[in-house]
Amino acid sequence: MKALVVAPSWIGDTILAQPLFARLHARLPGLQLDALAPRWVAPVLRRMPEIGAVVDSPFGHGELALKARWRLARQLAAGRYERAYVLPNSLKSALVPWLAGIPERIGFVGESRYGLVNRRHVLDKAALPLMVERFAQLAEAPGTPPAQPLPLPRLTSGPAEQAAALAALGLERPARLVAFCPGAEYGPAKRWPTAHFAALAQALAARGHTVWLFGSPKDRAVADAIVAASSGACRSLCGATSLDQAIDLIALAELVVCNDSGLMHVAAALERPLVALYGSSSPGFTPPLSERATIVSLGLACSPCFERQCPLGHFDCLNKLDPARVLEACLDRLPS
Secondary structure: OEEEEEOOOOHHHHHHOHHHHHHHHHHOOOOEEEEEEOOOOHHHHHOOOOOOOEEEOOOOOOOOOHHHHHHHHHHHHOOOOOEEEEOOOOHHHHHHHHHOOOOEEEEEOOOOOOOOOOEEEOOOOOOOOOHHHHHHHOOOOOOOOOOOOOOOOOOOOOHHHHHHHHHHOOOOOOOOEEEEEOOOOOOHHHOOOHHHHHHHHHHHHHOOOEEEEOOOHHHHHHHHHHHHHOOOOOEEOOOOOOHHHHHHHHOOOOEEEEEOOHHHHHHHHOOOOEEEEOOOOOOOOOOOOOOOEEEEOOOOOOOOOOOOOOOOOOOHHHHOOOHHHHHHHHHHHOOO
């Protein structure tokens, strides 16, 4: 069997799809499973042993680009895939497997794509509240929920990769590293305040920890503000690393503190002790899938609202989540 996964466009969602990949291999011995993915997601797929080749999907969010999709489909047709698992629910995501002539195209009903997806699942949100469960259902017959428990996502990172990342960035391995991931691509309602991160960095540095900040170039301004507010108690690597390097350096941390973000799921899949901070979003939908994670949330009546900006204008779900409470959760997770 040769199959193709059309991967999500978000790092965290792609990690949450790995239990599906594991189930497919368990059901189909000898399976060759390749992935079609945006280049910003590809590094996490290359850290999954279940995935063979990763084919670049060059399309931005919302971009139709029919001619380019046709050219990509012709490239994929030469691969003679027998099945395609279409994880995003958009019509555009199902176009390329259909144009490539892949005989069996599996996915959820959505956006009037009945002809594009021919093994159709209907989502029961109440029966499958977690995104990881929804992805895993695609390994089953339509209408059959995935067997529980699901395997936990796992990314690979070895000593050689970690040493290479340190060397490439001119860094020495700290004795006691704590990683902060202060960004959240979705929006400000997922980001713990700069001043709170700074206060936490100072508290951990005073206890002998080295604190490094990780994120994309978009997170650089927030990270720089944290460094300044902490009086240099931490160091920003936001925008200075590739995603591969960030994965390998986060793998060295004895604790990771994250907003609900893609890097939170990276840390969970690396089995790092983790403190995850939730504001406008819900751990009932996309929690960190790890037995070493602590979720910290105030559980206010107005949350989760799932908005990018606070609709009430106060951001209380994060502003009132004080650094002392998060520090307590960190100390519980840190080795003594």
